[in-house]
Amino acid sequence: MAKVVCILYDDPVDGYPASYPRDDLPKIDHYPDGQTLPTPKAIDFKPGVLLGSVSGELGLRKYLESNGHTLIVTSDKDGPDSVLERELPDTEIVISQPFWPAYMTAERFAKARKLKLVITAGIGSDHYNLQAAMDHGVTVAEVTYSNSISVAEHVVMMILTLARNYIPSYQWVVRGGWNIADCAERSYDIEGMQIGTVAAGRIGSAVLRRLKPFDVHLHYYDRHRLPEAVERDLNVRWHPSVEDMVKVCDVVTINCPLYPETEHLFDQAMISKMKRGAYIVNTARAKICDRDAIVRALESGQLAGYAGDVWFPQPPPKDHPWRSMPHHGMTPHISGTTLSAQARYAAGTREILECWFEGRPIRNEYLIVDKGKLAGAGAHSYSAGDATKGADEAVKFKKGA
Numbered sequence: 533m534a535k536v537v538c539i540l541y542d543d544p545v546d547g548y549p550a551s552y553p554r555d556d557l558p559k560i561d562h563y564p565d566g567q568t569l570p571t572p573k574a575i576d577f578k579p580g581v582l583l584g585s586v587s588g589e590l591g592l593r594k595y596l597e598s599n600g601h602t603l604i605v606t607s608d609k610d611g612p613d614s615v616l617e618r619e620l621p622d623t624e625i626v627i628s629q630p631f632w633p634a635y636m637t638a639e640r641f642a643k644a645r646k647l648k649l650v651i652t653a654g655i656g657s658d659h660y661n662l663q664a665a666m667d668h669g670v671t672v673a674e675v676t677y678s679n680s681i682s683v684a685e686h687v688v689m690m691i692l693t694l695a696r697n698y699i700p701s702y703q704w705v706v707r708g709g710w711n712i713a714d715c716a717e718r719s720y721d722i723e724g725m726q727i728g729t730v731a732a733g734r735i736g737s738a739v740l741r742r743l744k745p746f747d748v749h750l751h752y753y754d755r756h757r758l759p760e761a762v763e764r765d766l767n768v769r770w771h772p773s774v775e776d777m778v779k780v781c782d783v784v785t786i787n788c789p790l791y792p793e794t795e796h797l798f799d800q801a802m803i804s805k806m807k808r809g810a811y812i813v814n815t816a817r818a819k820i821c822d823r824d825a826i827v828r829a830l831e832s833g834q835l836a837g838y839a840g841d842v843w844f845p846q847p848p849p850k851d852h853p854w855r856s857m858p859h860h861g862m863t864p865h866i867s868g869t870t871l872s873a874q875a876r877y878a879a880g881t882r883e884i885l886e887c888w889f890e891g892r893p894i895r896n897e898y899l900i901v902d903k904g905k906l907a908g909a910g911a912h913s914y915s916a917g918d919a920t921k922g923a924d925e926a927v928k929f930k931k932g933a
Contacts, residue, residue: 533600534624534889535646539616540586541632542607548587556580557872563677564738567897570675570880579875584629590653590878592627592885599889609634610845620644625888627651627881631865633659633846641668649888653881654679654868657900658790658817662914665901672901673894675880676909677734679868683815684738686841686867687785690813691727691743693861694837695720695783718836718859723747728781730774730797731788732758733913735815739785740766753777754788756912775805783811786840790817791915800825803834814840815867827857835859841867 557580562568577583577591584590589605596603608615609632616626616634624646628634636650641664650660652674665672693699701715727743728751729736737758740750750768752758757770771777774797778784784806788794798812799822812835814821823844829835839861843852846865854862880898887894899908906914 535602536625537619537623538605539609539628539634543585543587570883572882580871583874583878584869625649629653630656631869636660638664653877666904673884673898675877676897678877678880679873680734682870682873683735683867687739688742690839694811695722725782726780727783728777730786736787751777778806786814786816789913794820796822803829809836811837818842818844827853830857841865
């Protein structure tokens, strides 16, 4: 029987919810490309409840314990004295979410001698050292597409929030003001703007499709070019490089994975190529942007705004400069963990576990690493090698190194 360690974020400060604003979720059985939603044999939760926090347990306890497995759920993931660190040596399966990632470093993979499977409940597995997973023969899986549309909706919301100066305007109301001029002095329509996405995969394409009705001009860069028919349908222009695209864009949204070639892609040199007063929205991974270059660009006016819900490390320290930089629209990493998305990625996590324990193949689109190499969605989205030592660096960051 297996020992499973599940790393989830803390419950709400007022305790696990006793009720919810809505009674149910819309019924969806497939994603826009035709891929079906997760299909576990059963679920032990009601869709629409909080599953991603410690008390929610991804709805897995009954299933795992009834089959003789041990489930440990904790939010304590960082440092040598954490629950995760103590439990690793005899753990067979680790589950975590991108929003509260269990940074699986090369050192941790070496320590976890019995580890066979790591699962991302959601999408984006760069918090696992993928090269170390390959080297140790550990399978990496994620619930591909489970929260892609959730993130795409968040991107559109953030673009409008920045351009329309929504957050400062809301704050005037809260403070009892009626400061229309103060609100309007940084507010613009997005109609007619040039908007580009770095990557046009499941999330990037969904963003383009949702922006098309706003009568904007759409652009994209992706190392996998879209079919010509899709480009015509979206009326979107492909660029051969990120540099070529950002020069013409009023808004750039980042929707690519983090791998060696994308780490610090948006550094001072890249940002200097952008239009003065452009906006960046980053719901991908924080390390795709150079932290301090973003701050400087906002302070100088090279960027009119920056919004995102990805940080490094996660959670970030209280003095992280992105908390206090001007003209930002940051949120905690929440874009992909709506109650709607949680129902999908919790069901997908159970589907992966059922396949694993029953000796059935895991869906190819869920695989990131398998049999010592990138596989499935991982082969399409990542590059071989250590994904920027991001996980190891996070541990050093926490130690103050």
